[in-house]
Amino acid sequence: MDFVSIRIITGDVARLVAFYEQATGVPATWFTEDFAELRTPGATLALAGTRTVPLFAPGSSRPADNHSVILEFLVDDVDRVHGNLTGFVTDFVNEPTTMPWGNRSLLFRDPDGNLVNFFTPVTPAAIAKFAPDDRVAPAS
Numbered sequence: 001m002d003f004v005s006i007r008i009i010t011g012d013v014a015r016l017v018a019f020y021e022q023a024t025g026v027p028a029t030w031f032t033e034d035f036a037e038l039r040t041p042g043a044t045l046a047l048a049g050t051r052t053v054p055l056f057a058p059g060s061s062r063p064a065d066n067h068s069v070i071l072e073f074l075v076d077d078v079d080r081v082h083g084n085l086t087g088f089v090t091d092f093v094n095e096p097t098t099m100p101w102g103n104r105s106l107l108f109r110d111p112d113g114n115l116v117n118f119f120t121p122v123t124p125a126a127i128a129k130f131a132p133d134d135r136v137a138p139a140s
């Protein structure tokens with residue numbers, strides 16, 4: 001089994017797609033006006049409008065109502081990315097902070113209030129955790 005994507009249900013697909021395209025630098029592929037995906041080497045972020053919810057199960061999802069999930073993106077240099085996001089992201093939860101498990105993390109909210117974590121491994125153990133597929137080069 002492979003974990004391949006996470007889907008956010010939103011009341012404004014175009015707004016959320018534009019936000020994630022700018023925040024990540026990854027262009028979206030649009031399939032319908034209600035569904036787009038941003039594909040990265042590790043997983044896909046799917047963004048879908050509320051009109052897609054009844055296709056699965058009516059009432060099973062509500063937009064802008066996430067209080068437990070954090071979307072996480074591995075980036076090469078979280079401090080540089082923080083600088084690029086300043087002035088664009090309006091709701092930073094924290095500044096880049098080195099966590100006890102070895103990642104330097106930047107937490108912010110997207111326009112729907114979803115928590116987003118951009119992080120860079122900085123300790124040898126954290127770097128090693130992500131190095132097997134060459135996504136992060138060891139820090140010098």
